[in-house]
Every structure is written in C-alpha cells, then in structure tokens.
Amino acid sequence: MRFAVIVFPGSNCDTDLFRAIEEVLCEEVDYVSHHETNLENYDAVLLPGGFSYGDYLRSGAIASFSNIMPAIIDFAESGKPILGICNGFQVLLESGLLPGAMKRNEHLKFICQTTPLIVENNETAFTNQYRLQERINLPIAHAEGNYECDEGTLADLEKNHQVVFRYADNPNGSKGDIAGIVNERGNVLGMMPHPERAVEQLLGNDDGYKLFQSILVHWREQHAVTS
C-alpha cells in the first residue's frame, strides 16, 4: 500500500506521520508537496497537523486553495481513504470535504495534553481494529479545535454514525463532544487528536497504531484476490 503525506508551508507533523507509516506500519510512503496536482499513484492520502500558512484567516483556510486540492477532491470522490489530522482536519473542513467548521478553543488557549476518547464507530476504514466504545488516549495540541456545526448537520452526523471519535472529557467546547468525523461515504476522516504521535510504546502510547492498521486492513480486504 502506498501513502501520500501532503506537505503545506507550515505543516509540522508531516515527519511524525511519515515515520508512523514507514517505520511502524512498514508501508510505502512519500511526501507530496502542495504544489503537486496528481495523486494517481497513491492508495491513501494523509493531511498532517501544523500551522499551514501560519493559520492566517482561519486555520486551514489558505491551504484549502492549494494546487493539490483538486486532486484531493478527486481522490475523495474515487472513494479512496483520506485522513486529516488536526490542521489536516481543518483543511478538510475549509475545503468542504467534511461538514462544519472550527472555532477557537472555548477558553481561548492552546491545549497540549493527552485526552481520553471514545470510539463511536468501529466500522470505518479507519477504526475497524478498535472495539466499539473502546476508550483510548491520544495527544491533542491545538488552538482551534472547537468543532461547530448547525443543529441539522449535527443530527445528520449522529443519524449516519459519522461521529467516529468523541471526547470523553471535552477539552475545547466542541459541539457534541466531537473529536473526529467521517463524510457520509465513510472514506474521509478528520480528527483533532494525533494518532501519529501514539504509534508505539517508545512514544509512551500506542493507542493510535490501530488507526493506521485499520486503513491497511481495509485496503487489503478491498484488494484481496478471490478465485
């Protein structure tokens, strides 16, 4: 399986993500610049955390107009998996690939801590290795992680089981305690917590590993040779 890690000016979790794939998941991975326009050679696209374009205007707003964006939208339409982590989630919201928006954290402070989460849907390409309602701990590190949407959107997210991760102890004021959502088709996941920072015990926590493993298991199931 071949992964693309998209690099924007100001991305700062791209190396963590690259190493999680190359050294822990042991799959192929390339950095792909925001200047590029083609993602045909990839099976999954990863949008890393960071401060793309310095978070000017709103976090993710300028990156959502990058050269690479039409290819990311085509990739989503083809049904292949896209994972946006933290700033990557913000880019997915700003580009309209996921519904809703991010506001500043409720207490207007940057939060950097490990946070308990509940796996609310374990039937996605990203969470099939977790148990339903499994409680996991992942690091968060953001200033704009206060998820907001209108009541109709929230009702749709709940009805379609698009809320994948919920905060057990809402740290930022997110509506519905939402920490991560998928699109209706289920192939685009945005999440504020950082699974790539928790992929092996050497990092003190491996609760994020199963997320990457899930993507691989899902891809293998789709590409299984049947006779």
Ligand SMILES: NC(=O)CC[C@H](N)C(=O)O
């Ligand atoms: N680690 C991240 O991606 C967080 C940065 C993000 N732009 C913020 O809201 O602060």
